[in-house]
Amino acid sequence: MxxxxxxxxxxxxxxxxxxxxxxxxxxxxxxxxxxxxxxxxxxxxxxxxxxxxxxxxxxxxxxxxxxxxxxxxxxxxxxxxxxxxxxxxxxxxxxxxxxxxxxxxxxxxxxxxxxxxxxxxxxxxxxxxxxNKSIEGAKKLYDAYQLDKKDTINLYYAASTYVNAQDYDSALAAYEELKKLNYSGKGTSYTAVNKASGNEDGFNTANERDLAVKLGTHEKPKTEVIPSKRGEIYKNLALILVQKGRIEDAKKAVADARKTNPEDTSLILSEANLYLETKDFETYKKLVGEALQKEPNNADLIFNLGVISANAKNPVDAEKYYLKAIEINPNYSNAYLNLAALKLEAEKPIIDEMNKLGTSAKDMKRYDVLKAQRESVFRSVIPYLKKANELDPKNQDVSKTLLGVYKALEMTAEAKALKATM
The missing domain is CATH 1.25.40 (Serine Threonine Protein Phosphatase 5, Tetratricopeptide repeat)
Structure with missing residues (x-):
């Protein structure tokens, strides 16, 4: 009881x-x-x-x-x-x-x-x-992904934003997750300008977008192909692993990705970039050659070969690659800039010899010869620097270099006009 x-x-x-x-x-x-x-x-x-x-x-x-x-x-x-x-x-x-x-x-x-x-x-x-609150922004993007894991683009943006915030541990975790998902991000975007707000709105399908245009709420429809982001993902993943001293893990990650996605050229570039970072230039060249077979008109690849040739003290090949990059893309500002820098390297030995000369008649005669050679070097870079400045007028390095050349050649009018735009 x-x-x-x-x-x-x-x-x-x-x-x-x-x-x-x-x-x-x-x-x-x-x-x-x-x-x-x-x-x-x-x-x-x-x-x-x-x-x-x-x-x-x-x-x-x-x-x-x-x-x-x-x-x-x-x-x-x-x-x-x-x-x-x-x-x-x-x-x-x-x-x-x-x-x-x-x-x-x-x-x-x-x-x-x-x-x-x-x-x-x-x-x-x-x-x-x-x-400039990248760490807070990255966390919110990751939380948005956690709410809807089908919307994987938020995980991709979270990873990129963690990189910008230099939180490489969180970025690595996000990239590892993208790797497991074999995320590509490749697709097509359908947009049109909202007449009321003036903003560009996105639509899930072309039919939805076209209906909005037909109803008169939107205008200027645009369809764009979104390229694969795998190359960037694996490049960043590999760079972080290299930074952490995990070089073999980095190589394996990119190699595995290539096996899974053999037709994705961007992954060849990521693997090439990894070997460039680890200063294995021979493997880099081999991989770039492989990529060029698939994309013979890839100006970035050819430009990078120019950079490697320049670093290897091979100015003839470097100039050849830079000119080829410009031939493919006449608006490749960095190729013009690097060509100018490459040619300006010829000035240093001239200056060194000029500084060693005395005041004898023989030395003064040699000085005049060297001065003419130096001026010839300067004149040879003007077209490249002018084009680089035209393509990228906000680049202070370009404008300052061009201004220095004008002054060295006593081109007063050109220097004054350039300075007015700086």
Whole structure:
């Protein structure tokens, strides 16, 4: 008889706890409605230990109110990123609970809120990166990915932003995840200009975009092919691994990627870049040759061969590659700049010899010869520097070098005109 009383007492305790929990959820809802989201969260935290034993419907209600409270704080810009993530976490828990129980009451609203949070996280991340808060932006992009793992582009952007923030450990983890997913990012974008806002809006399909244009809300439709991002992903993955001294891991990562995606030329370039970083120039040249067989008109590849030739003190080959890059792409500003730099290297031995000369008649005669040679070097680089300056007028290195050449040749009018644009 005594044991029955104990069971009855336990049942009463559970009942009292359940009522207390219900009251706390109602109190939290009331606080939230009155605008006190922080107060609602405090009330819910007091009920946190009891919610585990509550009925499914009460657990769902608890996480729904909790998610709403965190979202309200985020909307008020109170620790926005943190509270958006906490809100999403609460909503996901309630969706899991209702899915397991088969009783759906809050899931639809929660799913809508999660979509809203994802958009807010992405917009906040963009604002962070524009304010040079890359680490905060990267975290928000990664949280947006966690909310919707089908939208893998947010993981890609998170990885890139972690690199910009120099948080290489987080970047490595994100790139490793992209590697597991064999993410490419290749596709097609469909855009049109919104007549009301003037912004370029994206559409899921060409039909959706064309319908908006037909309805008159949008104009200037554009279709663009989005190239594979695998090359960039594996290049950055390899660079981080090399930086950490894990060179063999870097080589294996890129080699494995090439086996999985044999037709992706960008991966050959990533592997070539890895050997360039590790100063294995022979393997680099071999891989670049392989890539050139697939893309014989790739100006970047040919330009890089010019850089390697220059570093190897082979100016003849370097000039040949730079000129070939310009032939393929007449607007390749770096090729013009490097050509000028290559030719300017001929000035140093001339100056060294001039500085060693004395004042004898013989030396003065030699000085005049060397001076003419130096001026010839300067005149030879003017076309390249002028073109580089035309293509990239904001590049101070180009304009300063060109100005120095003009002054050395006493081209006063040209120097004055250039200086006015700097």
């Amino acid at each position: 005594k044991s029955k009383y104990v069971i009855l007492a336990s049942a009463l305790l559970i009942s009292v706890a359940t009522f207390a929990q219900k009251d706390q959820i109602k109190s939290a809802e009331k606080a939230l409605k009155s605008g006190d989201a922080q107060g609602a969260i405090t009330i819910l935290k007091d009920a946190e230990n009891m919610v585990v034993n509550a009925k499914d419907v009460e657990q769902a209600q608890y996480y729904f109110v909790k998610g709403n409270a965190y979202l309200d704080l985020a909307n008020k810009k109170v620790e926005e990123g943190k509270n958006l993530s906490l809100a999403a976490e609460s909503y996901k828990k309630l969706i899991d609970i209702e899915k397991a129980s088969g009783k759906v009451k809050y899931s639809t609203q929660a799913a809508t809120s999660i979509t809203e949070i994802k958009g807010k996280l992405i917009n906040a991340a963009i604002a962070d990166t524009q304010s």
